[in-house]
Amino acid sequence: xxxxxxIKKFLNTIFSNWLSGTGFIIILIFIVIAVLYEILGTRIVPxxxxxxxxxxxxxxxxxxxxxxxxxxxxxxxxxxIAALPIDLxxxxxxxxxxxxxxxxxxxxxxxxxxxxxxxIMRLTDLFLAFPPIIMSMAIAATLGPSLLNxxxxxxxxxxxxxxxxxxxxxxxxxxxDFIAIxxxxxxxFRKILFKGVLPNIITPLLIYATMDVGTAMLTLSTLxxxxxxxxxxxxxxxxxxxxxxxxxxxxxxxxxxxxxxxFLIVLxxxxxxxxxxxxxxxxxxxxxxRDSSGRL
Amino acid sequence: MVGRRELTVFILKRILFSFFVIIGTIIxxxxxxxxxxxxxxxxxxxxxxxxxxxxxxxxxxxxxxxLYIQLLNFFEGFFSGNFGTDPVTHQPVASEIFYxxxxxxxxxxxxxxxxxxxxxxxxxxxxxxxxxxxxxxIRLLYTSAWATPTFLASILAVLVFTSYIHAFPSGGMxxxxxTPPQRITGIFVLDSLLTGNFGDFVxxxxxxxxxxxxxxxxxxxIVTRISRSGxxxxxxxxxxKNAKAKGVNERSINRNHILRNGLIESNTVIAVMFxxxxxxxxxxxxxxxxxxxxxxxxxxxxxxxxxxxxxxxIIFTILVIIANLIADxxxxxxxxxxxxxxxxx
Numbered sequence: 001x002x003x004x005x006x007i008k009k010f011l012n013t014i015f016s017n018w019l020s021g022t023g024f025i026i027i028l029i030f031i032v033i034a035v036l037y038e039i040l041g042t043r044i045v046p047x048x049x050x051x052x053x054x055x056x057x058x059x060x061x062x063x064x065x066x067x068x069x070x071x072x073x074x075x076x077x078x079x080x081i082a083a084l085p086i087d088l089x090x091x092x093x094x095x096x097x098x099x100x101x102x103x104x105x106x107x108x109x110x111x112x113x114x115x116x117x118x119x120i121m122r123l124t125d126l127f128l129a130f131p132p133i134i135m136s137m138a139i140a141a142t143l144g145p146s147l148l149n150x151x152x153x154x155x156x157x158x159x160x161x162x163x164x165x166x167x168x169x170x171x172x173x174x175x176x177d178f179i180a181i182x183x184x185x186x187x188x189f190r191k192i193l194f195k196g197v198l199p200n201i202i203t204p205l206l207i208y209a210t211m212d213v214g215t216a217m218l219t220l221s222t223l224x225x226x227x228x229x230x231x232x233x234x235x236x237x238x239x240x241x242x243x244x245x246x247x248x249x250x251x252x253x254x255x256x257x258x259x260x261x262x263f264l265i266v267l268x269x270x271x272x273x274x275x276x277x278x279x280x281x282x283x284x285x286x287x288x289x290r291d292s293s294g295r296l
Numbered sequence: 297m298v299g300r301r302e303l304t305v306f307i308l309k310r311i312l313f314s315f316f317v318i319i320g321t322i323i324x325x326x327x328x329x330x331x332x333x334x335x336x337x338x339x340x341x342x343x344x345x346x347x348x349x350x351x352x353x354x355x356x357x358x359x360x361x362x363l364y365i366q367l368l369n370f371f372e373g374f375f376s377g378n379f380g381t382d383p384v385t386h387q388p389v390a391s392e393i394f395y396x397x398x399x400x401x402x403x404x405x406x407x408x409x410x411x412x413x414x415x416x417x418x419x420x421x422x423x424x425x426x427x428x429x430x431x432x433x434i435r436l437l438y439t440s441a442w443a444t445p446t447f448l449a450s451i452l453a454v455l456v457f458t459s460y461i462h463a464f465p466s467g468g469m470x471x472x473x474x475t476p477p478q479r480i481t482g483i484f485v486l487d488s489l490l491t492g493n494f495g496d497f498v499x500x501x502x503x504x505x506x507x508x509x510x511x512x513x514x515x516x517x518i519v520t521r522i523s524r525s526g527x528x529x530x531x532x533x534x535x536x537k538n539a540k541a542k543g544v545n546e547r548s549i550n551r552n553h554i555l556r557n558g559l560i561e562s563n564t565v566i567a568v569m570f571x572x573x574x575x576x577x578x579x580x581x582x583x584x585x586x587x588x589x590x591x592x593x594x595x596x597x598x599x600x601x602x603x604x605x606x607x608x609x610i611i612f613t614i615l616v617i618i619a620n621l622i623a624d625x626x627x628x629x630x631x632x633x634x635x636x637x638x639x640x641x
Binding site for chain 2: 017018019122125126127129130131132133134135137138139141142143214218221222225226227228238241242244248249252255256259260262263266267269270271274
């Protein structure tokens, strides 16, 4: 009942504004396609996305190749579909791992306070100082190309805002009377955590995380475009777009189509979040600025 | 009135704190570059390096010594400005970074000016027409701009404005063959203006506009969003109502009561943004052939110049830390509540 009413509330909020409603539908469509491809594999696409066919190279979009073919004759439509689980999957992984790190460190810091909080928050400050794209590039270059390494290199710079967000919310919840009373009554920590703290901090985290998937995907596809961290021939939208640098004047659709898909998916995520995000981001930024003031 | 002493103490504390953050980040970068890979020497020398090169690199950077000695050497090298030699150009890395740095600053500051104009302007319009068609259109515009991959926007800008409409030159910082003016600040447009070379100035400006507008287009969204919500936050405050009741005219309310207080947040975001923009220059500089440190970083990776990459990462990180420091200080000056122990009383 509780979860159902939560979902109902969520859908009401999303569909109360046509912008966020449209965004949500876009995400849903792409996720369904990605899951279908993951389950059914190449059966649902007209061509094998990895199949090189030089005789069919650089074909313009037509009824046989909906989005045309690339310089190696691979069907771009099939590759775009094959890229969806990779791009969405890694972006979700990045956000999921960051949320998990954020939850653990943020709750520890916000609930138990003390020296541990100092250590965790100062460490978070350190990692927050790294410029995301440059640092991801450097780590991806250090680890060598693989999809997992690409994910790790982004996660490395991705988790600090989550710790701040969770800690801030935990602090607020933990200062409320019902938590103080539970503590006095010797309620076991596990119960306080799952019944008191988590339900009250999970919604802002979910909102932030959902919206963050788009940003993670932008960073990931930038790595792909620059050819760092993602193995060649992987159907990854950014990597596929990087063909723009060579076929830009001759066959612009080869790179513009995958780039347009990145745009659509990220737009979907950010439109969905738009309705809340300006509140959460604001609050988050305020917390960030207030939090980092005057303490050493 | 909060005293000046409090502000000074606050600023000194923040500077000291930033210094420790810089040291901390350098140590983390050191650990990544020296321990994350199984064979750091091979990584430093690049994948195509011969065994003799690897042996040379090992000796040159002391990669076979104990870790704490390596760390000390690393710090010594960094603070003495000895970043090693670029294997491709055979120039010292430090002087290359020093050379490219002002070019990036030129690009970023120009972009920042556009961002402030577009971002605050649209945020204001959006907030005034809250929940109307105009508001929705502006929100759609800035979310779309933000969702655009940097490479897509840059390439489209080049395609549309330089090859279909010949409005701007397609890349570079000035027309090739032009003798750059005497180096005073290192910033091309500024130097050409200072030396009174008006032709060069126009030429530089011509090359500067398209990449900086592209960079601004991609990033104005957050400023619009923050300005919009900042203005909305104060729009319904009692003191605004009070001013209205007193019969202060609309224009004066908007300017003196709403804008001034609503934009405190935006000011600090703009300073933080400087850091983001600097790191966002990698792709833009690469596509516009802009000779800045973003492009230098990318070239360092593609030419397997690992040592140069490490120092560029450090420089970028320090820039971000300084930008955040400035943001915090600006916030404290603009909003005195912040100085009082970090909570709004």
